Amino acid sequence: MQKTMEDLFPGNMGRMLMIRVMLKLRMPDLKDMPRTEPLDPSLVSRLETTIAQVQLG
Amino acid sequence: MTRETGDVTRVDHGRTLMSGEPLVFHCNHYNYWLQKTLLLPEGLGMRAVIRDAASSAAHAMITQAARERGATEPAEILRIAADCFSALGFGTMDFSGAGEAGGAVRTPTSHYGQCLRMASGADFAEPQELFDQGYAAGALAAAHGRPAGSYAARSEASQSMGAEVGEIALAPRETPADFFTAPGRGPHAAGDVPPQSPDTNVDEGAVLSALAGLDLSGNEEGLLPRFGVILTNHFANFYDRISFEFVRRMDGTGMLDMAEELLVEAGYRCAFNTFGGIMTSAEWDAVVKPQCKTTEDWVHGMVAVANALGWGVWRVHELTPSRLVVRIWDDYESTGYLGMYGESDRFVSHLAAGGVAGLMNLVYPGRIAERPTLDAEYYARIFESPERFEPRGVKCMASGDAYTEVVAER
Numbered sequence: 001m002q003k004t005m006e007d008l009f010p011g012n013m014g015r016m017l018m019i020r021v022m023l024k025l026r027m028p029d030l031k032d033m034p035r036t037e038p039l040d041p042s043l044v045s046r047l048e049t050t051i052a053q054v055q056l057g
Numbered sequence: 058m059t060r061e062t063g064d065v066t067r068v069d070h071g072r073t074l075m076s077g078e079p080l081v082f083h084c085n086h087y088n089y090w091l092q093k094t095l096l097l098p099e100g101l102g103m104r105a106v107i108r109d110a111a112s113s114a115a116h117a118m119i120t121q122a123a124r125e126r127g128a129t130e131p132a133e134i135l136r137i138a139a140d141c142f143s144a145l146g147f148g149t150m151d152f153s154g155a156g157e158a159g160g161a162v163r164t165p166t167s168h169y170g171q172c173l174r175m176a177s178g179a180d181f182a183e184p185q186e187l188f189d190q191g192y193a194a195g196a197l198a199a200a201h202g203r204p205a206g207s208y209a210a211r212s213e214a215s216q217s218m219g220a221e222v223g224e225i226a227l228a229p230r231e232t233p234a235d236f237f238t239a240p241g242r243g244p245h246a247a248g249d250v251p252p253q254s255p256d257t258n259v260d261e262g263a264v265l266s267a268l269a270g271l272d273l274s275g276n277e278e279g280l281l282p283r284f285g286v287i288l289t290n291h292f293a294n295f296y297d298r299i300s301f302e303f304v305r306r307m308d309g310t311g312m313l314d315m316a317e318e319l320l321v322e323a324g325y326r327c328a329f330n331t332f333g334g335i336m337t338s339a340e341w342d343a344v345v346k347p348q349c350k351t352t353e354d355w356v357h358g359m360v361a362v363a364n365a366l367g368w369g370v371w372r373v374h375e376l377t378p379s380r381l382v383v384r385i386w387d388d389y390e391s392t393g394y395l396g397m398y399g400e401s402d403r404f405v406s407h408l409a410a411g412g413v414a415g416l417m418n419l420v421y422p423g424r425i426a427e428r429p430t431l432d433a434e435y436y437a438r439i440f441e442s443p444e445r446f447e448p449r450g451v452k453c454m455a456s457g458d459a460y461t462e463v464v465a466e467r
Contacts (some may be wrong), residue, residue, distance in 0.1 A: 003283060005175060011441050012440050012441050013437055013440055013441060013446075016318075016319070016322055018317060019315045020094075020097055020319070022315060023094075023097040023307075023312055023316065023319070024096045024097050024098065024099075026098060026310065026312070026348065028131035028310065028311035028312045028315075031315070037181035053182070054097070055179060056179050056180060056181065056182050057089075057093075057173070057174065057178075057179045057180055057182070057185075057217075
């Protein structure tokens, strides 16, 4: 099943994580993406890689 | 333990100066989350900003401290610099390998090298001791009568990356044309601040007197563990410069609001850990808790303690279980902004905003009076709660208002 923004960034904690990812990738458009629509797998991969980086110290 | 530091001066509105540089208490959690935020976007040049902000504030303080102590020889001045570093909770710094031509400075202990790891809960990909690098560079310049930006600094060994001892390499350089100059105390509010709210059983004067008796200087390792966190008595101008330069550099990216939101979140994390640590401490139990007859008294009590942190004077203007209005005179973010950039067209007191909301979240949805464990699970539970408070900056001294006002509401 394809992942959505809600899957990657759930709740308020997820929203703050999304902002960090957004700044890291310099992708302001992320905040306007639909929360529940399936994302392109290449974008999911990019976001998951960045989430892992952001969650490092 | 005898240390030779600069003169400490208490000035109006709860501010404290060491040799003219305003100081504020902040913990390892705030230092971690703030720095993590600033370093997120690549290409902003924030590492240099952080180093140079530290260098400028340290140079100003150490130069003045040397005058106060009558020190003129570089070795004497560097001894003062090392003592200040330890007294303020930054760690220990050994300048024996550095001279006017540069060299190596060692940090056997370091707040940034060792204590941010406790806050991160994860390993670092890059050295975190940018403040130490700047401090060392500013100190060496002060010792040799050179301008603050005279030395470049880089990490040779980083405790945040696993090294046993930190090592910083310093080399002479031309001072960059845009090098930051710390504005000292900067502009501040004239006139009196209203008295503490009468709607509480907490006697702020008694709280401040009791706190004044605590030794809040670094231990033998130059670290300041207290209230369950590791504190620093840090340069306000350092925090202001790095925060506002981040905001300035984010302008035009389409993410300015989000960047500011992360600065508020850093303040929120600060409140969660430092305020939470204070409100579950033995000192709180001894001094403040006996005065707390109502839930609202816990808010008033923590505001009284916050007024000992060097952040300006906080006054509870309005408080109900669903709303807190705090007015702040000489909040250090506003005074720093005014000193560095002049009047602002935006609200700048992000730490204060996060702190006010964080306080309400601890007291009401967080039920801090029941002494919860201040861990990640507790943080997430409050942050996800539909009962949580959100802050709103209403007035700001940096924008020309007589005081800064933050409203936190559910």
